[in-house]
Amino acid sequence: MDDTDRAIINALQGGFPLSEEPYREVAAGLGLSEAELIARLERMLKDKILTRFGPMFQVERMGGAFVLAALAVPEERFDAVAEQVNALPEVAHNYRREHVLNMWFVLATETPEGIARAVDRIEAVTGLKVHAFPKEREYFVEMRLKA
Amino acid sequence: MSRESRGHGREPVVMDEVDRQLVLATQNGLPLVSRPYATLGEQLGIAATDVMARLARMLETGVVRRIGAVPNHYAIGYAANGMSVWDVADERVDELGPAVGGLEFVTHCYRRPRALPAWPYNLFAMVHGRDRQEVEAKVAAIRELLGEACRGHEILYSSRILKKTGLRLAG
Numbered sequence: 001m002d003d004t005d006r007a008i009i010n011a012l013q014g015g016f017p018l019s020e021e022p023y024r025e026v027a028a029g030l031g032l033s034e035a036e037l038i039a040r041l042e043r044m045l046k047d048k049i050l051t052r053f054g055p056m057f058q059v060e061r062m063g064g065a066f067v068l069a070a071l072a073v074p075e076e077r078f079d080a081v082a083e084q085v086n087a088l089p090e091v092a093h094n095y096r097r098e099h100v101l102n103m104w105f106v107l108a109t110e111t112p113e114g115i116a117r118a119v120d121r122i123e124a125v126t127g128l129k130v131h132a133f134p135k136e137r138e139y140f141v142e143m144r145l146k147a
Numbered sequence: 148m149s150r151e152s153r154g155h156g157r158e159p160v161v162m163d164e165v166d167r168q169l170v171l172a173t174q175n176g177l178p179l180v181s182r183p184y185a186t187l188g189e190q191l192g193i194a195a196t197d198v199m200a201r202l203a204r205m206l207e208t209g210v211v212r213r214i215g216a217v218p219n220h221y222a223i224g225y226a227a228n229g230m231s232v233w234d235v236a237d238e239r240v241d242e243l244g245p246a247v248g249g250l251e252f253v254t255h256c257y258r259r260p261r262a263l264p265a266w267p268y269n270l271f272a273m274v275h276g277r278d279r280q281e282v283e284a285k286v287a288a289i290r291e292l293l294g295e296a297c298r299g300h301e302i303l304y305s306s307r308i309l310k311k312t313g314l315r316l317a318g
Contacts, residue, residue, distance in 0.1 A: 001222070009223060012216035015206075018199040021181055038179050041216075045176070049222040051311045054177035055202065055211040057170060062210055063159035068259065068271075086310045094309035097230065099301070101266075103309070104230070131266070137241065137258040140248025141212070147223040 001049055001147075004032070008040055009147040012053070065112040066092075068133045069119065070101040071126065078102070084125045090118040101131060160208040165191060169201055174315060177214065221308070225275040229282040229302040231289060232268035234261075239296035240270055246292055247272050252285050267299060279304065 007030055017025045027037040044050045059066050073081045078096070085091055085105060094105035107118045119130045162170075168191050178186045184202075185195040205211040220228050235243060240258055247270065248256035255273040272289060276282040286302055 006223075009216055009218050013218075014213070014215060016177070016214040018184070018203055018214075020184070020195065022183065023179075023181060034181060038181075041179055044216075047222075048219055051217045051219050052176050052313055053179075053216045054173050054175070055205070055214045056217070056313070057174065058209055058212050061157075061160050061208060062162055062170075082309045089315045091310055092313050092315070093311040095228075095305040096307040096309055097303040097305050099303045101303075104303070104305075105310070108313075108315075131262055133259040133262070133271075135257040135259055137244060139244035139256040139258065140253060141255050147218060 001044075004030070005040060005044060005049065006147040008032075008037065008044075009050070059108045059110070062110070064108065064110045065115045066135075067107045067115050068135070069105055069107060069122075070131045070133070071103040071105075071122075071128050072100050072131075073103050073126075073128060081126050081128070085122055088118055088121060090114060157209075160205075160210050162210070165193060165197075166201055166205070166210075169198065174313070217313075219308070219311075220275055224277055227276045227279045227282045228305045229274045229276070229279075229286065230305070231272045231274050231286050231300060231302050233270040233272070233289070233293060233297055234267040234299040235270045235293060236296045236298065237269070243293055243296055244270060247289055250285075250288065250292070252276075253289075268301070274302075 011026060011030055016022055019025055023037050024034040027034045030037070041050070041053055045053060071081065082094065082103065085103065086094055090107045090109050092106045092108040094103065096102060097104050107115050109115050109118060119132060122130050169187065172187055172190055177183050180186050182195065184198040188195040188198045202211060202214065206213070244256060244258055247253060252274060253272045254275060257271045258269055259271055261267055261269050274282050274285045276285060282302065290297060290300065
């Protein structure tokens with residue numbers, strides 16, 4: 001990763017243009033060619049420097065649901081349980097955290113009922129209790145970090 | 148601009164079938180081609196201008212938070228990622244939550260239900276840093292802001308990303 005990659009990441013955490021040739025527009029602002037910008041984005045996605053590039057959807061606004069949940073997984077079963085949990089398409093992301101509740105994941109479903117089904121399914125396949133922490137209020141969300 | 152999130156508490160946005168198809172077509176990412184909206188329009192059988200108008204509407208209504216890149220925290224140098232969790236007096240949390248969310252280093256801030264007795268925390272604030280020392284300094288600033296309303300807190304560091312795909316609607 002070089003300074004140009006960093007500049008691209010910082011520039012693209014803002015709003016990507018809704019215009020005919022948006023990459024050309026962003027590239028011009030960075031002093032790059034469109035082809036170079038696209039090639040660098042492809043490489044950063046492939047190398048997992050970027051986890052994705054595109055619209056970030058807020059599933060609740062479409063009538064769906066998004067819930068943070070946690071499991072206390074016995075250490076010796078951790079990898080197997082991670083595989084079982086990650087196998088569900090409803091699991092949008094999943095992190096290992098240092099706590100008795102050591103697996104924290106987000107369930108995103110198209111309907112509110114989908115959350116309960118996903119929770120039941122995870123409890124059935126893992127035999128572990130799912131602790132759900134639905135949000136009651138959102139005070140702030142903006143995933144922007146300076147690279 | 149206020150740091151309070153858009154779209155909270157409003158009725159869900161009505162999406163038509165083409166909107167849904169547009170979500171499906173872009174949930175893995177935007178095409179990396181010169182005219183991405185034209186490419187999407189071809190896939191969906193609509194004009195590029197219609198694709199842009201639909202995305203503009205989704206941005207306005209909060210269905211799309213933004214269009215952009217999501218960096219891997221670790222890859223861009225944020226080695227320490229702490230979920231700070233706080234037990235804040237119920238009568239103060241809605242006043243203090245937006246103030247915590249307003250700190251420039253907090254990327255997500257929510258009120259969530261407690262799970263007593265094991266889990267007394269009702270306020271969650273995500274804090275990222277180059278190392279744990281940096282996260283701890285930021286968490287100390289939150290602690291100070293919360294003052295007497297804070298009855299306890301913990302930092303849960305993430306030690307591994309197990310999955311990070313984002314939303315996936317079933318096709």
